[in-house]
Amino acid sequence: MAKKQLTQKEKRINKTITLLAWILIISGVTGMVSFYLFSRKNVTTNDAQIEQYITPVSSKVSGFIKTIRFEENQFVHRGDTLIIIDNREFVNQVKMAEASLHANTESVATIESGVNTKESDTKIIDAKIASAKIDIWKTEQDYNRYRNLVTEDAATEQQFENVKASFEQAKANLMALEQQKNAVRAGASEQQTKVAPVKSQIQQSAASLNNAQLFLSYTVVTAPYDGWVGKKTIQEGQLIKEGQALVQIVSKEKWIIANYKETQLGQIDQKQEVTITADAYPDVEFKGKIVSVSPASGSQFSLVKPDNATGNFVKIEQRFPVKILLNNNQNNGKLLSGMNVLVSAKKI
Numbered sequence: 001m002a003k004k005q006l007t008q009k010e011k012r013i014n015k016t017i018t019l020l021a022w023i024l025i026i027s028g029v030t031g032m033v034s035f036y037l038f039s040r041k042n043v044t045t046n047d048a049q050i051e052q053y054i055t056p057v058s059s060k061v062s063g064f065i066k067t068i069r070f071e072e073n074q075f076v077h078r079g080d081t082l083i084i085i086d087n088r089e090f091v092n093q094v095k096m097a098e099a100s101l102h103a104n105t106e107s108v109a110t111i112e113s114g115v116n117t118k119e120s121d122t123k124i125i126d127a128k129i130a131s132a133k134i135d136i137w138k139t140e141q142d143y144n145r146y147r148n149l150v151t152e153d154a155a156t157e158q159q160f161e162n163v164k165a166s167f168e169q170a171k172a173n174l175m176a177l178e179q180q181k182n183a184v185r186a187g188a189s190e191q192q193t194k195v196a197p198v199k200s201q202i203q204q205s206a207a208s209l210n211n212a213q214l215f216l217s218y219t220v221v222t223a224p225y226d227g228w229v230g231k232k233t234i235q236e237g238q239l240i241k242e243g244q245a246l247v248q249i250v251s252k253e254k255w256i257i258a259n260y261k262e263t264q265l266g267q268i269d270q271k272q273e274v275t276i277t278a279d280a281y282p283d284v285e286f287k288g289k290i291v292s293v294s295p296a297s298g299s300q301f302s303l304v305k306p307d308n309a310t311g312n313f314v315k316i317e318q319r320f321p322v323k324i325l326l327n328n329n330q331n332n333g334k335l336l337s338g339m340n341v342l343v344s345a346k347k348i
Helices: 008-041 088-151 157-217 330-334
Strands: 042-058 063-068 081-085 220-222 227-229 245-261 274-278 281-293 319-326 340-346
Touching: 042 274, 081 245, 088 157, 245 340, 274 319, 281 330, 281 340
Parallel strands: none
Antiparallel strands: 042 245, 042 340, 063 081, 081 220, 227 245, 245 319, 274 281, 274 340, 281 319
């Protein structure tokens, strides 16, 4: 049977198919050789993600939201006001604490003034006692002199009795002044004992005022650091509770956690830079530096650790988290928390 002659068109198709086949074969071989040469010099993993601090901003007091001063995905600076809570109740608490502190301060001032007054009275009485002692000395001299005169019949009994009465009266005045002085001192001591409790009340009132002012400051919720706010889930006029998360902030700081196999760890040259490629930007290369390796595998940090003592043990290759810091690059802003990346590290 004679062979069928191929047409010119069929010959061209066969040549094209053959050429494409050779191209695919050459490309495959080239790719395999390139991958082999790359793998000889690099350790790669695609089990890696971009990480950032994500901090929930919570309320320290309960109240109604008065104003919200941020928009979703907005960049904020540390200390920027995010939320204002209705503070009228807290302002009143501050005023009450201020009034209590003022009242206790005035009480101490009044008590101390009374103590000072009694101390002044004591000094006045001391002066009177000194004068009374002089009177006693003088009248005692007269008493002794007239007593001798009466003995010598140089003075009458009536004169002696008058001098004696003056002497006795001077002694009585001194005794009265000393008793008055003791009474004043007792009153001053009693007043002095009242100072310490009131001063303690002043300290308590001052602490209450500081606490009230602190809670008043909590009605203004600010950003803890520079970063981007996340989804807005609250509205003005909403009642919030103490400790309730209001919004989350994503930090500017970024790093990569690359989970390398345990068999790869010994091959990584931690002194060399690593190359990073994000799935979202396959044509952009990023550079980074390994800063630390986890002291334990990821499974050891899980809530339920695997128990290899069970009878159904299957050996599983473990992975260890490796932290990588990105080098400064203007393209770093493209990388977002949670993005998958491919990390290639130089072999030792």
